[in-house]
Amino acid sequence: MKTKRQGEWLEVIVPRKWDGFTIERIMKKEWLVPRKLLHKFRTERSVTLNNESKHWKQTTVKTGDALRIRLFEPQDLEVTPTYMEIDVIYEDDHLLVVNKPVGMDTHPNQHEQANTLINGVAFYFQSHGIEASPKYVHRLDRDTSGAILFAKHDLAIARLGQQLKERKIKRTYIAWAHGKVKPAKGEINQPIGKDRHHPVRRRVSKNGQDAMTHYERIDYSSEFKASLLKLDLSTGRTHQIRVHLSHMGYPLLGDVLYGGKSDPQYKQALHAARLTFTHPFTEEHIECLALPNENSALFKPYHVQRLSHSFGK
Numbered sequence: 001m002k003t004k005r006q007g008e009w010l011e012v013i014v015p016r017k018w019d020g021f022t023i024e025r026i027m028k029k030e031w032l033v034p035r036k037l038l039h040k041f042r043t044e045r046s047v048t049l050n051n052e053s054k055h056w057k058q059t060t061v062k063t064g065d066a067l068r069i070r071l072f073e074p075q076d077l078e079v080t081p082t083y084m085e086i087d088v089i090y091e092d093d094h095l096l097v098v099n100k101p102v103g104m105d106t107h108p109n110q111h112e113q114a115n116t117l118i119n120g121v122a123f124y125f126q127s128h129g130i131e132a133s134p135k136y137v138h139r140l141d142r143d144t145s146g147a148i149l150f151a152k153h154d155l156a157i158a159r160l161g162q163q164l165k166e167r168k169i170k171r172t173y174i175a176w177a178h179g180k181v182k183p184a185k186g187e188i189n190q191p192i193g194k195d196r197h198h199p200v201r202r203r204v205s206k207n208g209q210d211a212m213t214h215y216e217r218i219d220y221s222s223e224f225k226a227s228l229l230k231l232d233l234s235t236g237r238t239h240q241i242r243v244h245l246s247h248m249g250y251p252l253l254g255d256v257l258y259g260g261k262s263d264p265q266y267k268q269a270l271h272a273a274r275l276t277f278t279h280p281f282t283e284e285h286i287e288c289l290a291l292p293n294e295n296s297a298l299f300k301p302y303h304v305q306r307l308s309h310s311f312g313k
Contacts, residue, residue, distance in 0.1 A: 001283045005093045008072045010281065014065040023047060024056040026067070034158050046070035071153045074131035079107075080114045081123035088124075089147060089288045094156040094281055096121065096134070099290040100148050102266065106139040121150055138164055138171075141239075143254075146173070146272025147290040159280035164236075169277040172311075173231045173241055174218075174292070176269035177250040178260060181227040184217040188244040192237045201257055202239045204247045211237045213244045218310050226253055226269075230310055241270060274311060 002013040018026060027033045027047065040046065045053045048068045049061060061067060072093070087099035098121060100106065105116040121134040135157040137149040149169070151157035163169050193208025195201040202208075212234035219228040227250065231241055239258070245251060246258035253269040256262050275288045289311060 001281065003281050005072065006068070008070050008074075009068045010071045010093075012067045012069070012281070014061045014063055014067055016063045018061055019063045020060050022057060023049060023054060023059050023061065023067070026061070027056065031155070031159065032162055033155060037154055037158065041069070044070070069155070071155055072132075075133050075153075077122050077126065078133040079118050079122045081126045082114050082119035083123050084115075084120035086117070086120045086124055087290075089290050090286065094152055094279075095160070096124075096150045096152065097275060097288045097290075098148055098150065100140055100145055100272075102143055102145040105142050106136055106148060117148065118150075125152075137161060138169070138236075140272055141268070141270075143267040144270045144272065145292065147171070147275040147288050148272075149275060149277070156280060160277070163277055163280070167234070167236070169275070171233060171236075171272050172274035172276075173233075174271050174273045175229045175231060175241060175245070176221075176224060176226045176253040177229055177245050178226055178253060179250050180220050181215070181217050181229060181245075181248070181250050186215060188213040188215065188248060190244060190247060192240060192243050202237070202243045204243060209235070209237055211235045211240050211244065213241060215245075216310075224253065230273075242268065 001015055004011045018030065021030070027038060027041070033041070042056070046069060048054070049059060050066050051068070088096065089099055090097040098117065100117050105113070107118045108114065108116050118134055118136055125132060125134060130152065132152045135151045137151055137157065137160045140146060140148055149160065151160055160169070189212050190204045191206060191208035192202050192211040193205035195203045214232045214234065216230045217227045218230050221228065233240060242252055242255055242258045251259035254260050254263045254266045255268040260268070271292050273290055275290070277286055278284070279286050
């Protein structure tokens with residue numbers, strides 16, 4: 001879809017598939033704009049057709065018309081900006097993808113906490129003149145590194161959130177698991193529920209939520225006595241990979257919560273390496289690759305090369 005930012009407005013050239021649609025249908029059915037945001041757009045006249053404010057229910061659009069939506073009005077930061085270096089993988093007017101380091105929370109868990117990734121992204125926005133407040137679309141555990149998606153405005157977070165709910169945002173992980181995982185390729189289809197004996201831990205439970213993990217062994221390290229795995233999730237349950245691999249008898253290196261051996265260099269050898277989704281406005285296929293640092297304790301240059309090959313890079 002052809003789009004262009006013009007100041008505080010996003011201009012969308014009406015595609016053929018929208019020909020004859022009312023503005024209301026586009027806002028409600030095609031873009032699934034939330035009710036609160038719909039009300040804001042109506043009352044503030046934030047949607048125009050060919051530079052004119054029109055009645056949403058009565059006005060139909062034609063292929064090639066210019067539909068404009070005011071998406072980029074300045075917003076105050078809702079989190080405290082904190083200086084830190086962040087690794088930006090992808091960015092445009094609507095969203096930002098960042099490679100989160102290990103040992104960092106995605107967002108504050110306490111009111112005074114200000115050393116999280118979203119605080120760093122807020123500083124990035126501030127220092128780059130982005131007058132918006134970052135909104136995370138999904139999270140990673142403190143000790144899981146890799147790609148995290150942020151939205152820059154209210155409609156972007158709404159549309160990306162809907163994609164996440166519909167499981168259209170795909171994440172591929174890499175991990176080191178104790179032992180030589182067999183079979184070398186397969187799927188783990190086991191429901192996951194809370195462990196009533198522990199405040200945080202999850203477990204495989206027949207009364208839990210459906211959970212499906214697809215895995216492939218990429219390499220085996222005699223040094224670590226562990227398997228390097230690539231994993232794709234059909235569902236997104238809390239601690240899903242950690243629970244499923246532990247259930248198979250191959251817990252993650254360093255993941256003592258689920259049976260892994262403690263190591264001072266890392267707490268769980270899990271990294272979100274690839275993020276793929278459909279852009280909420282241009283409808284392009286977006287693929288973001290966040291390979292681990294070659295200087296890390298777990299991923300030697302050889303391993304990164306193997307992983308790059310497995311991802312087709």
